[in-house]
Amino acid sequence: MMSHKTEIKTKLNNRAFLLKALDNMGFTYQEGENLHTQSRYGVREKVDILITGNNKHTYSDNPIGFKKEADGTYSATGDFYGLTDANGKSVSAKSLGINATCMSKEAEVNQRLGNLRFQMDKNSRKQEGSKLSFTMQRWVP
Amino acid sequence: MPYQKVTVVIDGATGSLSIEGDGFKGSECNVLDQVEQSLGIITKTEAKSEKFQYVLPDLLPNQVG
Numbered sequence: 001m002m003s004h005k006t007e008i009k010t011k012l013n014n015r016a017f018l019l020k021a022l023d024n025m026g027f028t029y030q031e032g033e034n035l036h037t038q039s040r041y042g043v044r045e046k047v048d049i050l051i052t053g054n055n056k057h058t059y060s061d062n063p064i065g066f067k068k069e070a071d072g073t074y075s076a077t078g079d080f081y082g083l084t085d086a087n088g089k090s091v092s093a094k095s096l097g098i099n100a101t102c103m104s105k106e107a108e109v110n111q112r113l114g115n116l117r118f119q120m121d122k123n124s125r126k127q128e129g130s131k132l133s134f135t136m137q138r139w140v141p
Numbered sequence: 142m143p144y145q146k147v148t149v150v151i152d153g154a155t156g157s158l159s160i161e162g163d164g165f166k167g168s169e170c171n172v173l174d175q176v177e178q179s180l181g182i183i184t185k186t187e188a189k190s191e192k193f194q195y196v197l198p199d200l201l202p203n204q205v206g
Contacts, residue, residue: 011155012156098154109173
């Protein structure tokens, strides 16, 4: 039996925005005290957020999740072998970490600039590599 | 009514966030705090004529007629 465990540390430390990012990426998940990843290849690890997936076939064993580190940040961890996202695109620890970081920060920017009455110009939103950019605009009375 | 626009760039690999536009430019970890302080929160405004925005003085007896 071969292990495919991969782990990537992110700078995310806000659980609410991380969960919002997972929602936006189309993942379902569980939160709890006693959750463990469990892959076909024997990887088992305690996590704080267990991704239960968007595809019953590939995520049936709950192979990946996020665990909270001692410094308060979250790491994506688990066995990513053969996993795909809601659009059928391959998911790796790195891509999950990058997308979760982008979408988590995006959710935070939307909320905080939204409080200043800024609205996102959805046509301006584009992602190139690891970088996500968009514009926010408002009219000041 | 002035229009304001800012461009937001997030690097998912490094976790960095930069915001630029309308006289503001920032890329430090507290950039959102800086934006809030720089651009500010718009408080409620009322669209009513200027003459109704002030308390009118009481009329003196000889003005009543």
